[in-house]
Amino acid sequence: MSAESTIRDVARYANVSIATVSRVLNNSPAVREKTRHRVEEAIEALDYSPNPIARKLSRGRTHTIAVVLPLFTLPSFVERLRGVHQKLVDNAYDLVLYSIESDRQWDEQLARLASLSRVDGLLLISLPPNDEQTALLLENGVPTVLIDAHHDTFRHVIVDDEAGGQMATSHLIELGHKRIAFLSDFLDTPFHQSMRLRYRGYRGALAVADIPFRDSYHVCDTHGRHEARVLTRDLLKLDDPPTAVFASSDTQAIGVLDAAQDLNVRIPDELSVIGFDGIRDAEYLDLTTIEQPLYQSGIAGAGILLDMLRNEPDGMRTETVLPLNLIRRATTAPPPAGRAKRTGSRKGGG
Amino acid sequence: MSAESTIRDVARYANVSIATVSRVLNNSPAVREKTRHRVEEAIEALDYSPNPIARKLSRGRTHTIAVVLPLFTLPSFVERLRGVHQKLVDNAYDLVLYSIESDRQWDEQLARLASLSRVDGLLLISLPPNDEQTALLLENGVPTVLIDAHHDTFRHVIVDDEAGGQMATSHLIELGHKRIAFLSDFLDTPFHQSMRLRYRGYRGALAVADIPFRDSYHVCDTHGRHEARVLTRDLLKLDDPPTAVFASSDTQAIGVLDAAQDLNVRIPDELSVIGFDGIRDAEYLDLTTIEQPLYQSGIAGAGILLDMLRNEPDGMRTETVLPLNLIRRATTAPPPAGRAKRTGSRKGGG
DNA sequence: TGTTAGAATGTAACCGTTTACATTCGTCTT
DNA sequence: AAGACGAATGTAAACGGTTACATTCTAACA
Secondary structure, X not given: OOOOOOHXXXXXXXXXXXXXXXXXXXXXOOXXXXXXXXXXXXXXXXXXXXOHHHHHHHHOOOOEEEEEEEOOOOHHHHXXXXXXXXXXXHOOOEEEEEEEOOHHHHHHHHHHHHOOOOOOEEEEEOOOOOHHHHHHHHHHOOOEEEEOOOOOOOEEEEEOHHHHHHHHHHHHHHOOOOOEEEEEOOOOOOOOHHHHHHHHHHHHHHHHOOOOOOHHHEEEOOOOHHHHHHHHHHXXXXXXXXXXXXXXXXHHHHHHHHHHHHOOOOOOOOOEEEEEEOOHHHHHHOOEEEEOOHHHHHHHHHHHHHHHHHOOOOOOOOEEEEOOEEEOOOOOOOOOOOOOOOOOOOXXXX | OOOOOOXXXXXXXXXXXXXXXXXXXXXXXXXXXXXXXXXHHHHHHHOOOOOHHHHHHHHOOOOEEEEEEEOXXXXXXXXXXXXXXXXXXXXXXXXXXXXXXXHHHHHHHHHHHHOOOOOOEEEEEOOOOOXXXXXXXXXXXXXXXXXXXXXXXXXXXXXXXXHHHHHHHHHHHHOOOOOEEEEEOOOOOOOOHHHHHHHHHHHHHHHHOOOOOOHHHEEEOOOOHHHHHHHHHHHXXXXXXXXXXXXXXXXXXXXXXXXXXXXXXXXXXXXXXXXXXXXXXXXXXXXXXXXXXXXXHHHHHHHHHHHHHHOOOOOOOOEEEEOOEEEOOOOOOOOOOOOOOOOOOOOOOO
C-alpha cells in the first residue's frame, strides 16, 4: 500500500528545500528552531521515514556488518553470535548472517563479501582466512575482525588457548592424575587452531610435570557429542585406561560423560572430566571446565570492528586476549586410590 | 584501496553505453554476441562487480529478508533459523538477523522493520504480531510469514500443537499411566500460543480417557531446563506424585530428567517422560518426544515468503501444517506396577 | 540607513544502478 | 536504390537521499 513518502514530499509539505529536511534528519545545528519544528511536523504528518537504501548509496556506507560462522548448531557459536548481535543492535548496525556449512561455501561467500560496498565490515567467527583470502580482503580494503582465530594481519580476539590447555591439564595433575587423556577434533584442518593450541598446552603441562605423553591417550574425531562418546568408550576400554579426560570442548566433554554412564563409570570418583568453553550446559551439568568469555568475545569483536569504522583504523593492538577461568565443579576429583584397572561394559540407563 | 570500478568505467573500457553494460549484467537477450563479449572482457579486466546498494535503490527491492526471533539460545530456534538461512542462501537472498531479548525490543524492532524499503520481507519466528503490529505491517504492505505462530491474516507455518499434545498424552495413557503431569511455560503470555495448544491437547486426551484433570499436576514457569528441574522436584514430592510427565518442550523434558536424577527416580521404570520438538539432544538422550520438523519449518517459511515476493501474492493457503511424529525412545514405559507412593529425596550425582 | 559578516536556506550535482524512450544500424523488400 | 522495419545501442530520467556551494536572510555596526 502506502507509497512511502519521500524527502521531497516532506520538503513540499513543510515548504522548505530537501536540503533542509535532510539537515533536520541528520540533526545539523545549522537549522533554525522554527524551521526544524515545521519540518518535524511535516515528517510526523506524512509518517515519513528516510529510505535506508538511498541513504546508504548516498553516504557510501551500508551500516551493515556481515557475520560469518561455521557449525551454526554448536552452542558456543550461538553464544558468540549473541554477543555480536547485541553490540551491533546497540549501535544501530544491521547484522547479515552467513553460516558456512562446507569448505566450498566458505570460499564462495568470502569472495562475495570481499567486494566491499555490500557491507561495511566483516566479522569472522572461528574462520581464519587463508593467504589468498587475506590478500583479497586487504586489496578491497574490507575492515575485518576475527573472533576465535589467530591471524598475522587482521585484528582478532582470542583467548590464550595454549595456557587454557595447560590450566586444564595442570588442574588434573594437581589432583593427582597421571593417566590423562586428551580428546579433540582432528587437529590438522585449517580451522581448529584453538584445538591445536589446547593440545600444545596439554603436552606442555605433561612435560612440566614429567609425565610421559602416551599416544593412545590422544584421540580425535570430528567435533560432536556423539563422536566424543564413542571415542571415550574406546579410551575406557584400554588396558590401562586414563583416570581423567581433558576434552577440548564442553560439547565433547558432555559426550565423555555419556560414555562414562554407558560403561557405568562413576564421575568423578572413577573418572575425572574437564571441558573447555563454559557453555550453559556445562554449568548445568556441573562440569568442571575452562571457561572462556563467549558472549564477551562477540561484544569485543564487534566493538573493535565498529571502532575501526569510526576512527582512523590504526593505533590499536591487533590482538585482544580475553581471560580464561578454571571453573572447578563436580566432574573432577583425585583419582581412585587403588590403581585397579577397570574394564566395565555394563550398559547404563538414559 | 581499489576504488571499486563502476558501470561507467566498464562502459568506457568496452566502448559502449552504460545501458548496454547493464543489459549484459542482467543478461538481456537484446545485445549482440560480439558486444556482449567486449563487455564481458571489460568486466573481467576491471574486476568489476555491480554495487548492490545502487542496484537495490534502482530496482526498489533489497533482496534481503529480515528474520526476527526470540530467545536465541534455545536449540529449537537455532534449528529453525538454520532452515531459513539455507533457503535464503540458496536463493541468493541476504538474511538480516534480529534477535528479540525483551518485549519492548519486539515492539521497537517491528516498528522499524515495518517501514518497507529496508527489507523485502519479514520472517517472524514464534512471534505473532498483535493487532496493532498487524495493522502496521498490512498498511505498509510488508510481505510477512510466521513460523511457529498462528495468525488470522498472515501466512504461517505451524504444526498441529493440539494434536501433538494429544498424541503425547495418549501415548502415556496407552502405556497405562493415569497420573500424568503437564509441565510448561506460563500459558498466559501473548507468545507461547503453541504451549497453550499443547496443553489443550493434554486436557483433551485426558478427557477422552476419562481421566480427571488435577490442578496440582499442571505446573508452569518460564522456559528453561533449570526451571523445569525445579518444578519437577516439587511434582515428585507430591503425596501422590505423577507416574509420567509431559513436558511442553524437549529442553524442559531434559530438566525433568535432571530432577529425576536428583531424586534418584529411575527413568523410565519409576517415571515416564515425554518431550516435544525433537531437538538434537533429545535424540541424544534417548528421550521420547513429539518430533516436529524444526529445520523444515524454516525451509518452508522462507520458501513461502520467497514465493510471495515472486508471484502474485494470492492463491496460496494461509496455513501450512507440518507433520508431527511420535518418537518412542527410552524415557517412556508402563507405570510401575505397585502403586506405592514415593517421597524420594536423596540427592543424586551430577 | 547602508554595509557586512554570519547564519539559514536553497540549488544542483552526485552516489551507481535500471529502464523507458529515442536513435542508429543493418537487412530485406520492392 | 529508397523505404521500412526490427534489432542493437545510446540518452537521459528516475530511484531517494547527502552535501558542496551559491544565495538569501538577519542583525549588528558604523
